[in-house]
């Protein structure tokens with residue numbers, strides 16, 4: 046099996062889908078010729094292979110990039126547009142939240158908008174809060190959008206292929222730290238459906254529900270706890286919308302304990318949704334209160350000691366799990 | 372305001388040496404976390420515009436901000452400490468290089484969201500107008516930022532309400548890896564002013580005296596209540612977008628050509644020719660500036676780190 050970073054896996058998916066379907070094109074800032082001439086990045090080399098008609102470098106114009114995707118998709122193309130960093134998505138959000146998410150509904154189900162918005166995200170690169178703000182809860186809150194946040198390169202490849210073939214608008218959020226960590230990725234053409242969560246590690250004592258980069262943190266914590274005789278089940282959501290309620294509930298009914306882990310800030314974070322789901326549907330099986338481990342409710346600070354304080358770490362997870370095990 | 376050309380030279384030299392140090396530290400040491408964005412080659416814009424500003428005048432800056440900050444009189448020590456992420460920095464380590472605010476000198480916002488500062492400048496100018504204060508706002512942004520919707524909305528509103536703001540567009544030929552022709556059909560970004568009924572002028576951004584004159588004129592226009600001006604400063608970014616940029620798209624001959632138009636060398640030559648500056652005096656200026664930069668590094672280096680929990684401070688009042 047090949048070892049790829051998340052960025053390389055994304056590139057493989059983009060490339061294969063572009064070869065498979067000529068209606069697929071990519072657009073965004075610096076995706077053809079960028080300031081980082083680095084083969085590890087998700088769109089590196091696509092311009093050379095597919096040419097400037099299908100690999101569109103755009104001006105710094107997020108609203109127009111998003112609108113381009115909305116308009117092109119209703120005409121039958123399959124745009125995959127990139128928003129460089131999650132905070133800049135706010136500029137694109139009118140087109141995505143007010144339009145992409147709603148126009149099919151407003152057409153009475155007659156039109157479709159098969160577009161993908163790829164967004165880079167995540168703290169831990171010293172770029173401060175205007176580059177590192179995780180906003181997945183914003184988009185997961187909007188009916189009409191599907192929201193994908195892969196935690197491994199292998200998932201990223203299969204999920205992105207499905208996202209591109211999906212007839213709905215899909216928000217595909219890639220944590221940048223995962224672009225530095227190569228992991229095994231199957232070489233063949235495969236897809237992973239949007240919806241099902243994946244149990245990355247089975248266990249009996251406590252369920253950790255997480256996604257994206259925090260998957261690694263959860264698995265590391267689970268590994269350490271295993272040595273102390275604590276068995277952790279790690280559920281990787283992979284997609285926030287649609288949400289795989291069954292897998293979450295089944296796991297919590299088995300373990301009786303839930304810890305939700307995400308890097309985004311706490312209040313209004315998607316972790317609250319998971320906690321509410323379990324409170325509504327598995328309350329009687331809970332042996333302990335639900336626990337959330339998240340970033341605190343602050344913007345991402347620049348300085349390293351404070352940035353590290355912001356990002357949930359293994360110790361936070363281990364302590365959190367121990368606290369609910371009592 | 373009396374023009375002191377030696378001060379212009381000193382200001383440009385200060386920016387150059389300060390940022391050279393930043394680049395060196397960023398490449399050769401672990402002292403600086405994350406990317407480093409500098410304005411080498413563009414110093415005349417910050418220094419020339421900065422020289423027309425009074426303490427009460429406001430700057431709204433962008434990701435390429437060190438020159439704007441220094442030209443407004445910000446303390447190099449506090450900038451350096453912020454960039455090091457130290458507790459003594461302008462923003463206690465919360466901002467880093469990308470978002471330094473120095474309200475002490477009325478640099479009220481540095482935003483790294485491209486185009487994000489332009490509407491804010493409309494607001495600060497509105498406040499000056501509302502309070503009938505005799506001060507102006509300068510908003511610095513790049514050629515690339517003028518492609519954002521925020522630019523167009525902000526210029527229209529500022530013009531409609533005759534607000535005292537100078538839109539200083541630093542056309543440094545690139546927006547990320549895109550050359551200007553690759554991101555816009557207009558030859559001069561100043562032409563975009565026509566659409567909003569305000570004057571748009573093109574100025575040699577490497578000639579600090581012309582920069583100064585143009586900013587003075589725009590400031591007078593603001594203060595007489597006639598409203599904003601868009602000034603496009605034609606200049607060039609010698610280095611890449613940031614220290615992480617290998618400049619694969621930037622032709623070496625082009626860089627060399629622009630280096631010959633160095634704003635500092637140009638003014639220096641003029642001043643020597645005019646007999647205002649001697650070699651010895653220049654050397655002394657250099658020494659003073661280099662020493663101040665070293666002192667800033669020492670201050671930043673010896674300053675304490677913030678405590679991790681300090682992250683929780685400063686969000687609400």
Ligand SMILES: Cc1ncc(C[n+]2csc(CCOP(=O)(O)OP(=O)(O)O)c2C)c(N)n1
Pocket residue numbers: 074105107129133136434435483484485486512513514515516517543545546547608612
């Ligand atoms: C809204 C937004 N989109 C994209 C970026 C990424 N980005 C940072 S600087 C830059 C180029 C800006 O070019 P320009 O405005 O000409 O300023 P310069 O860097 O040349 O000084 C881009 C695209 C950003 N910071 N903000």
Ligand SMILES: [Mg+2]
Pocket residue numbers: 513514515541542543544545546547
């Ligand atoms: Mg530029």
